Amino acid sequence: MTTEIKAPVFPESVAEGTVATWHKKPGEACARDELIVDIETDKVVLEVVAPDDGVIEEIIKDEGDVVASGEVIGKFKAGATGSDSDATANDGSKDQKQASEARDSGKQDEPAQEEPESGEGPILTPAARRLVQENDLNPNRIEATGKGGRLLKEDVLAHLEKSPASGTQSSAPSTSAMPATDIPEGRPEKRVPMTRLRASIAKRLVEAQQTAAMLTTFNEVNMKPIMDLRAQYKDAFEKKHGVKLGFMSFFVKATVEALKRFPAVNASIDGNDMVYHGYQDIGVAVSTDRGLVVPVLRDTDSLGLADIEKTINDYGKRARDGKLSIDDMTGGTFTISNGGIFGSLLSTPILNPPQTAILGMHKIQERPMAMNGQVQILPMMYLAVSYDHRMIDGKEAVQFLVALKEMLEEPARILLDV
Template identity: 70%
Template sequence: MSIEIKAPTFPESVADGTVATWHKKPGEAVQRDELLVDIETDKVVLEVVAPADGMLKNLLKEEGDVVLSDEVLAIFVEGAVEASAPQTSAPAAAASAAPSGDVIMSPAARKIAEENGVQAASIAATGKDGRVTKEDVLNHLKTGDSKPAAPAPSAAPAPKKETPAAPAFVSDGERIEKRVPMTRLRATIARRLVEAQQTAAMLTTYNEVNMAPVMELRKKYKDQFEKKHGVKLGFMSFFVKAATEALKRFPAVNASIDGNDMVYHGYQDIGVAVSTERGLVVPILRDTDGMGLAEVESTIADFGLRARDGKLGIDEMQGGTFTISNGGTFGSLMSTPILNPPQTAIMGMHKIQERPMAVNGQVVILPMMYLALSYDHRMIDGKEAVQFLVTIKDLLEDPARLLLDI
């Protein structure tokens, strides 16, 4: 029985997606719930899995094609697949492709080949089923080797022998350039950041906080905390709780702008910026006022793991009333974070650096952290922005305030 493999149903905020990677080829046996294809949207990568045991009959959308919500991607044949099926189909496909010159290439490989005027048939293929990969094209440009007359499977060992020569890319004095198209996620991030700078009256205010009290508290209770809650006690949970309290005191920092309207939120949904190979994503901690330190830490840890694997859902990154970005994990001492529209403020954490500070007329070495608050001056006055950061500073330098709500 034939089944249509369709793209996922995208939410209203996502117009379309791009076929990122086909993990299975036509004729290849697959099992139920096995991953077939990745669909990359502006926010996340969505996975489409096999509806049953069977195989892909043919692909209607290739890698790099733009697809709409629920659009048909491929035809799937349900039922047991004989072991000989994929073995027979691969050579047949290669044989039929040879006379016609229709070489199987990945989108990235085809683009590089066209830009450099290289004939696909002259490139030695090392990919599965005779597919020419991006690395094959780059190796061809480097060595100038031609594709052997033998079939693709027998041609595979030749490029492998060339692999040790890869460092020659940078050691032969050649000025190699690599052109890679932006992913949809990266392009969306770029567009939104530029839009934020062009449409908001963005301003940044700075302060610094003595991290010694939080560090001492963490050192004292981290073992008991981990034993009881099963998660490590980090710094982010303290900042999330401090920011939540400060947002309650300064509603404008927790607001957003919708056209000519100012929307004040009676809840605190804090986004935590997470860096991944595909780009920066901001999953949301919902209703942080009702979350404890352990729940904050476990949720952030879960977000980090799933973000790096591309497993976050679109609903987990929608909304948010405030954002925290921690550049200190990469060693940043100070930065100016860019707003995450339609939010009106974002706070940047930075590296904890020991510095000499004047305390009661004495020079004391303290672990200090710079804090940065970028805000939309159309919504937030400078006085509120400064007082917001001072509130966070006071709460962190005396963590008992968080418990006493003072």
């Protein structure tokens, strides 16, 4: 029985998505609930699984195609096996099967969907034909590996990887008549469309800079007290809670206490209204292969250090695997970004709208510091708070950062609320 493969139903805030990756090829057997295709939205990657044991009979929407919520993207044949679907010729469509029969028997009325590019050329699948046209390639010079001598999308991609300068992308200007062979060797270029997630990040960052009166204030913190405390208790902490004690949990707890004292830093702007939040939901920026995502720690005031570390570790793993849900990244009243894990010594983080402030952590580096009239070598970290001056006065931003610094340098202040 043939059933339709549909894109997931997107949340109201998501208008459309893009087919990111087909994990199964047409005619390839797959088990029930096995991942077959990823749909990327501007917030998260959604997975579509096989409805039953069977095969992908036809792919209607190729990788890179834009799809609407619930739109049909392919067809699935339940109960079939890979060997039963050989006649689909790696794309499962009836038209393609007819094209194979017509080509083998010498007929001239082959379907236009798969007709050869030239009289003696290979038969092109629709996806392969599009790539050939976009890159101005000669299909006769590309090795065809599909059944019956068909030229597949994978064949064209493999050819482009071997000869990156052999064609031009459709998004590049076509005003130059210079042949591809005139491009100097050793200077290859690759034009890749921006992913939906990366495009969304870019839009939001530009929007933040254009709409907010953004300023950044800096300070530095002596990390030695926290490093000593961590070294003293890290083994006992891990043994009891099953998770390592990191620096981020200290920063989250200190941030929560500082936000309580300066509620404007925890607020947001909605049109002409200033919204003060009576809770602290902290977004933690996580870098992935697809781009930066910001999962949110909910009600952090009620979380202990172990709870924070476990949640951050879980978010990090799910972010790398593309398993975060939209709910995981929705909301948030304040954001912490740690560029220090990549070696950044100092930066000016950009706001995450509609939030009005963001904290930037940086690399811990030993520096000579004057302490009680003596010079000591201490592990120091620069801190940066970017804030929206429309909502937060400079005095509040500076005092917030000083309070954060004091709590980190004397962790007992967090417990004593002083």
